[in-house]
Structures are given as C-alpha cells and as structure tokens.
Amino acid sequence: LNFYQQADRNGVNGLDLWEWDDSGRRVGAHTRPLHMPILYIEPRAKVAAGQGFDLASRDDLLEAVLHAVSQGGIASRLVSDLSMVRSPDAAQPDLAQPDNSEPEAAQPDADQADPGQPDASQADAGQRDTSAGGGDAPAAAGPRYLLIGWPVFPFQYVPEEPLERINQASGVLIVAVDVQALLSPIESWCEEQGIYLSVVDAAENGEGKSELLSAGDRSRFRPEDAAGMRGGWRWAIQLPGRQWRVAMCPSAAYIERRRGFGAWWLLGVGLFGSVLLSLYVHALGGRTLATQRLIEERTRELREANRMLEEEIQRRENIEKGLRDSQALYYSLVENLPVHVLRKNREGRFTFANSSFCRLLGRPLGEILGKTDFDFYPPDLASKYRRDDRRVMESGRLFEDIEQYERDGALRYVQVMKSPVRDAAGDVVGVQAVFWDVTDQIIARRTLEQAKQAAEEASRSKSFFVANMSHEIRTPMNAILGMAQLLAQTPLTGEQRDYLQIIREAGETLLALINSILDFSKIEAGRLELESVEFSLREELGNTMKGLALRAHSKRLELAYRVDPAVPDALLGDPVRLRQVIVNLVDNAVKFTERGEVVVEVTAPRRLDGEVELQFTVRDTGIGIPPEKRESIFAAFEQADKSTTRRFGGTGLGLAICKRLVELMGGRIGVESTPGEGSTFSFTARFATVAEPRTQTPPADLRAYGGQRILVVDDNRTNRRIVQEMLAQWGLASEAAESGRTALEMAAASLREENPYDLILTDLLMPGMDGWELIRR
Numbered sequence: 001l002n003f004y005q006q007a008d009r010n011g012v013n014g015l016d017l018w019e020w021d022d023s024g025r026r027v028g029a030h031t032r033p034l035h036m037p038i039l040y041i042e043p044r045a046k047v048a049a050g051q052g053f054d055l056a057s058r059d060d061l062l063e064a065v066l067h068a069v070s071q072g073g074i075a076s077r078l079v080s081d082l083s084m085v086r087s088p089d090a091a092q093p094d095l096a097q098p099d100n101s102e103p104e105a106a107q108p109d110a111d112q113a114d115p116g117q118p119d120a121s122q123a124d125a126g127q128r129d130t131s132a133g134g135g136d137a138p139a140a141a142g143p144r145y146l147l148i149g150w151p152v153f154p155f156q157y158v159p160e161e162p163l164e165r166i167n168q169a170s171g172v173l174i175v176a177v178d179v180q181a182l183l184s185p186i187e188s189w190c191e192e193q194g195i196y197l198s199v200v201d202a203a204e205n206g207e208g209k210s211e212l213l214s215a216g217d218r219s220r221f222r223p224e225d226a227a228g229m230r231g232g233w234r235w236a237i238q239l240p241g242r243q244w245r246v247a248m249c250p251s252a253a254y255i256e257r258r259r260g261f262g263a264w265w266l267l268g269v270g271l272f273g274s275v276l277l278s279l280y281v282h283a284l285g286g287r288t289l290a291t292q293r294l295i296e297e298r299t300r301e302l303r304e305a306n307r308m309l310e311e312e313i314q315r316r317e318n319i320e321k322g323l324r325d326s327q328a329l330y331y332s333l334v335e336n337l338p339v340h341v342l343r344k345n346r347e348g349r350f351t352f353a354n355s356s357f358c359r360l361l362g363r364p365l366g367e368i369l370g371k372t373d374f375d376f377y378p379p380d381l382a383s384k385y386r387r388d389d390r391r392v393m394e395s396g397r398l399f400e401d402i403e404q405y406e407r408d409g410a411l412r413y414v415q416v417m418k419s420p421v422r423d424a425a426g427d428v429v430g431v432q433a434v435f436w437d438v439t440d441q442i443i444a445r446r447t448l449e450q451a452k453q454a455a456e457e458a459s460r461s462k463s464f465f466v467a468n469m470s471h472e473i474r475t476p477m478n479a480i481l482g483m484a485q486l487l488a489q490t491p492l493t494g495e496q497r498d499y500l501q502i503i504r505e506a507g508e509t510l511l512a513l514i515n516s517i518l519d520f521s522k523i524e525a526g527r528l529e530l531e532s533v534e535f536s537l538r539e540e541l542g543n544t545m546k547g548l549a550l551r552a553h554s555k556r557l558e559l560a561y562r563v564d565p566a567v568p569d570a571l572l573g574d575p576v577r578l579r580q581v582i583v584n585l586v587d588n589a590v591k592f593t594e595r596g597e598v599v600v601e602v603t604a605p606r607r608l609d610g611e612v613e614l615q616f617t618v619r620d621t622g623i624g625i626p627p628e629k630r631e632s633i634f635a636a637f638e639q640a641d642k643s644t645t646r647r648f649g650g651t652g653l654g655l656a657i658c659k660r661l662v663e664l665m666g667g668r669i670g671v672e673s674t675p676g677e678g679s680t681f682s683f684t685a686r687f688a689t690v691a692e693p694r695t696q697t698p699p700a701d702l703r704a705y706g707g708q709r710i711l712v713v714d715d716n717r718t719n720r721r722i723v724q725e726m727l728a729q730w731g732l733a734s735e736a737a738e739s740g741r742t743a744l745e746m747a748a749a750s751l752r753e754e755n756p757y758d759l760i761l762t763d764l765l766m767p768g769m770d771g772w773e774l775i776r777r
Contacts, residue, residue, distance in 0.1 A: 003037070009306070012039055019057035029054040036065055039171070068149030069169045070162035074240040076148045078201055078210055146177040148240060152299060170299060183213045190215035194254035198247040212244070216251065339436040343421060346393060346430055348372045348386055381405065389431045392418045396428060402438065413442045459524065473514055481507045516653045523660045530574040530664055534690055537602070538563050540575045544582055545600065552590050558597035559590070562722045565729060567604045568612055572688035577661050582616065584654045585681050589620035596621030596678070599718050612689050613667070617682045624675035634659045634669070658683070708758035709750070710734040713743040713774065715766045723761060740769030744777060
C-alpha cells in the first residue's frame, strides 16, 4: 500500500503489480517476502506493458538485481530472456519462456582449404559444442540479454555491508541489452565471409563463462589459439563486472579469395566494427550513468517535495490543533460565564447556546438548535429580536440595548449586546448575542437618581432661601459696622478704642464671610447674573491693586501688575465680578506668601470680531500646592491643607466662587504650582470691545517730560519692566537701574556727558542704598 501511494505521488497512477504464470498468462503478483516492481520504463512506446512487472517473480532477474545492490555500484548479469518487456503486438518469439533458438549458419566455400587454417567447408553454424576446445570453452550457450544495473541509495550514501545495502537501497536503474540482436548481424557476415569469430562472456566473480557468438567450424578453430594463427586476433572488452573475450581468425578460403590490400582493408573494417561494438556497449553504460544521475536528481526533487509536503501536513496539523484548542477554550469560557450566550444564522435559527441560556429556557441544547425566537417567545417579542438581528447583520456594528420583560408578575431588565458573526472571508453569516439580568442595577440606579434629584432640589431650595435672605442678613451687619465707625469718632479711652477696633475687624470678617456664602448661594440657585457695562481695564485693575497694596507692603512683599500693550483698554463686561476674582486670587497669594513678590499680568491671546479673550495670571512665591490637591481646591469648602484653616483662616469658598464666576464670563481657571516655590493661577474671560483712541494722551503733569531723559530705579525686575512699559504707553522713553548705587553711577555719568537725567523715579525700599539715600546723594 505504501508503494502504491508513493507511486501516485511520483506521477505513476494506477500501478498494478503482475507476473507471468506457468502457462504464459499475465496474472497478479503473488505474495512473497520481497517485491521488485518496475516503476519507470523506457522506451515507453514499445515496452509500456512491462510497467508494474515484479522482477522478484523470476529467480534469475531477482538474483541479478540483488547482485547489483549488494555490489553497491554498477554490475552486470546475463539472463536468458525478459518476459516483462514483451509487447503483445510485437512479431518476436514468446519471451514468457527462455528463447534457446539459434540463428542459422552460412556454409562457406571449402575448395580453397588451407592446411594452416580451419576449413570453412566443415563449419557448422548450427552447432554450439561447448565441450570441444579445452578449458576455456564456455559451459553453456544462448544467453540473450545483458542486464547492467546501478543501485540508487538515499543521499548517495552507500553502506559498507552488502546486507545493509539491500535493506537501504531506494531502487535499481537497469539497462537491458539484447545481445543476440546486437551480435547477430556480425555473425551472419562472418559466416558469409568465411571468418571464424568467437565472443565469450566471463564474469569477474568466477561465476562461469557463456559463449555469446561462435561463427565457423570449432573443430578447426579454437579461440585460445587465435593469436598464433595467420591473421588471427584476440582481445578483451571490459564491461562492468565482466569481460567479453573476442577471438577472430580468417579461414584459408577467405585468405585465398581476398589476397591483397583489399582483404586486409576488409579485415580492418571488421576490426573497426568490433571496436564500434565495444564503444556501443560503453555508450550504453554512459547512458546508464546519465539516466542514473537523472533518477538521483528526480529522487532529490521528490525527497524535497516530500519534505515540504510533510512540513505542510505538520503545519496544517498544528493549525488544526490550534483551532481545536481555541474552540475548546472558547466553549470552556462561554460555558462558565455567568451570562447567557447564543448564536444564530442569517435565517434566525439558533446554532449555539451555552448552558446558562439553556437553563433560562428550561430546555436541553438539542431542543434549541435549529429553532427560532418564535418557538420560545411571544410573537411581538420574537419580532423585536428578529428586527434587532437584521439591524446588526445589515450594519455590521455592535448593538446594545436594555430590554424589559415580565416574569412571575414582575418586570425584569436585561442588558443585551449583539454583534455580527463573520466567516473567514469577512462576510456576515449570523449574529451573536450576550445578555444578562440587570434588574437590581436598574432599581438601584433609579433609587440613586431619585435621591440625587431630591438632594439637588433641597440644595436649590436652601440656596434660593439664602439668596432671598441676603438683604435681611446684610442689613443688620452693615448697621453694626456703621455704628462702630460712628462710635470711633467719639471721645474714647485707649482701652475702649482697642475693643472697638476688635469689633470692627470681626464685623468686617463676618461680613466678608456672609458675602461669600450669599454669592455662592446665588450661583448655586442660578440667580447670579453678570452685568454688561463699559469700563477701563487698566483703571479698574489699578484701583483694585491699590486696595491690596497695603496688606502686601505690611508683609514686605512686592506687589505689581502688568497689562500687555496689545490688550484693549475699553471693554464691555462686569467689572465688579472681575475685581472679585482678582481680589480673591491676589488676597490668597499675599496670604500664603511670606517673602518675595506677587505679580498680576494680563495678556490677550485671542481677538475676535468685536470680542477679546483675556488671560489673567497671578504669580506668587509662596508655599505652593501639592499636585494631588490642585483640582480639589476649586471645590466648595476645600483647602489644600486643613491646617491652613487654623493658620491662615478662610472658609474654602473663595476659589469655588472664582471658578463659577470665570465660567459665567466664558472662561476657565487653572493652577500650576511647585511646593516650596510658589503658585501661578491663571484664568481666561471674554469681553466685548468698544471703540477707543489708538494712542492715549499722557497725564497733564507728564506732558512736559516728552523727549526728556527718565531713569527708573527698582531692585525688582518685574517692577522696572512694568514702570517702563507704562511710560512707553505715554510716549516717554526711559532707562533702568537695578539698585541705588547703579543709579548713582549712571546719574554721575550723565553729568559728565553734560546730558543729565531730567526725572528719576525710584523705589524707596531697596537693599543696600534705599530710595531716600539715593535722593539725598
């Protein structure tokens, strides 16, 4: 069976093993320990019928093949016939039986007998007397075919031992030479011409000798004496594993009839023909070698193809195993999921359902597969499921829904996820659904929503109440502060005045707290509305910073602000709420900064038609804010550190109010901070712009300094920059010095150049030489 499969893979289809029976009929090969069927045969047109013939059915052929394999190289063997190559239509003897017939010999003319030569008249072509002639005479005559075999071994490796060679050989390449057909023309010619010729086959292994050709009377001619006879020749033709010994001698009649140069010329031609015979035999061997190399090449190709086929089979087996493992993993997963999983084809029939879904329907899997939703659900519900399935298959997208149904008199809810099922080509072939019960979650969510709505309603009611009570709460507080201020104008003792100051400070703190709470309540209640009035940004910011300067200077902090020259000054908006945000941010910056500076900067990153977006930045060098607190500080009643409430005071509403006010002004607020180095709060706000002059007229008291030299002295670089930009907006050029000593040196240099400064603007509080000392010197 394996041989048949191998033959099919090598392109030999429908191979049939056969042999000849005793009556010469073709029958199937009998069972035997060893079979040697013919796989390829050439020329195919003449001997195609020999394909599949079992050489092991013939003892002589089996022996010849085993001899070649055991030799491990080219070997040859004579056999009597080749029955397997017989063609039914060929006009030749029946090769099923050995052909022992011999050609008829020609009778040469005996009148010209030579005493020193064999007499041609006594030649008997029909006799093959192997007993006459001594020890070199062959023991038998009549072998017809010379088999030349070359064994083929895997990877061209020839084993050492003969038995191993027989076991490991892949096959044998055999060339069959019809010896009788090859030598018959030569024999006929010798008989006609009266030439004695003998060709004897001798195997090198000493198996015996066979006479292949004998022309002339052997009683007058012995091959071993040919060399000593007149005109006699004797030579050997070497073949693989054997030798052909050729002896030739002309008869006396031949010599008498052909005296002269022509006779010898004919003899030379005969010898040349013998050489051609030898070359022909060797050519057959060369063709055998070429054919053997072709077989080896084809064998390597087949071996490589077989290796690739085995690799492909192994790859496919690995893929199939992977698919089986993947399928087993999939089924193991879906069978243990606490959800219902099902799959349907395009007709809506179930093709898969996990155990959870089977338990839900109360039916085994066998009663579900092949059915539709109409077999298990009411028509209206089944129709909805079918519509959802079609939507998924047509769109090719995931579908999610929360469906409700009634069971045991109660509403139940399930969350459904449906997705398309695609084949290897990407075509949608069905739909897969996963759903699970979410009744408890739906009830809990609705309960939470109701509670949230109740809480929000209560909060709005509270905020609405507080907002309505703002006037009633502020009125008595303003009366207390007003009376305290009037009382301070009356004659009081020092102790009474201290008590009154405490009352005023506590009242102002309480009023600020009430204002924050009321503002936050208004925002929460949605009752806070922004005004839209025209105002000057620089004037409003300047007045705001003046009110904060006293507290900053009391802590010896530098407080400065800068407005970019590109920022428009005339705006439409709510200056009160803008001031509230700036005051809150700057007040916090001063509160949490022990040394250094607080700087406010205004820029215009974007300008639109009739509108401008301004960015306000408040930068300090205070304690900073940890990263995890930067978002929570904008929530109500939150501070970066609870200990700051005890240390710095405050309610935690300031930044929450700022965030809501900035959002009402169409902006956003954020913070960047490094603990121990400071914080930078920035927010944006949108304002409408109004027409304004392109240049501003300087104040009346500065007009006289237009074109004159002005020196600005301040140890803070930000302050120097701000003052110089303000002077530049008024058309005044200026120079700057970072200390009193530098300013003094610059003033002295201006005097030496006879171009002194006309105006010096100096800070009073500077390290080293302060402003007072600079003015004095």
